[in-house]
Amino acid sequence: MKGKKMIGNTEFQGKQKVIGLLNELQIGIGDISKVTGVSTRQLRYWEKKGYIQSLKTKTSQTRKYRLAEVYRVLMIKMYLDEGYNLAKAVEKANTTHKQLALLRKFEKLIASVEVTDQENEYGRINLQSTDKKQKVTGVLDESGSYFEVEDK
DNA sequence: TTTCTTACA
DNA sequence: TGTAAGAA
Numbered sequence: 001m002k003g004k005k006m007i008g009n010t011e012f013q014g015k016q017k018v019i020g021l022l023n024e025l026q027i028g029i030g031d032i033s034k035v036t037g038v039s040t041r042q043l044r045y046w047e048k049k050g051y052i053q054s055l056k057t058k059t060s061q062t063r064k065y066r067l068a069e070v071y072r073v074l075m076i077k078m079y080l081d082e083g084y085n086l087a088k089a090v091e092k093a094n095t096t097h098k099q100l101a102l103l104r105k106f107e108k109l110i111a112s113v114e115v116t117d118q119e120n121e122y123g124r125i126n127l128q129s130t131d132k133k134q135k136v137t138g139v140l141d142e143s144g145s146y147f148e149v150e151d152k
Numbered sequence: 153t154t155t156c157t158t159a160c161a
Numbered sequence: 162t163g164t165a166a167g168a169a
Contacts, residue, residue, distance in 0.1 A: 042162070061155080
């Protein structure tokens with residue numbers, strides 16, 4: 001079974017494999033603190049308040065964080081830097097988190113992505129709804145960005 | 153060396 | 162929240 005990856009009882013392949021592997025990542029509190037600029041003291045405090053979560057098992061008493069938690073910490077930190085208090089920053093981060101989750105679901109609308117100009121990073125994104133009654137293409141080229149709509 | 157908890161400034 | 166202390 002080449003190109004596949006077993007995680008638990010589930011087998012992943014292709015994009016799912018990549019996502020599976022990324023979700024397997026476990027980051028220590030020192031590293032997450034270093035990259036986010038949030039102190040270990042804060043991270044432990046936030047966890048105590050229930051704002052973030054870590055994987056603390058019975059065997060190893062050290063905290064490990066999933067990649068999703070790194071994003072969460074970064075977002076909280078971002079809103080904190082913008083002047084929000086901790087509670088409000090967490091609230092904003094949770095909202096952003098949900099928006100990003102929804103955004104990922106919208107990937108299903110993308111039928112294909114074409115890079116038309118490597119140099120300038122121009123391209124076309126073809127959107128296809130499940131009823132296949134409409135086809136919308138988002139275009140990015142030298143004239144700007146626009147949509148092409150086609151009814152079927 | 154790093155992390156953990158607790159306690160004090 | 163930062164920092165120190167003592168243990169793991």
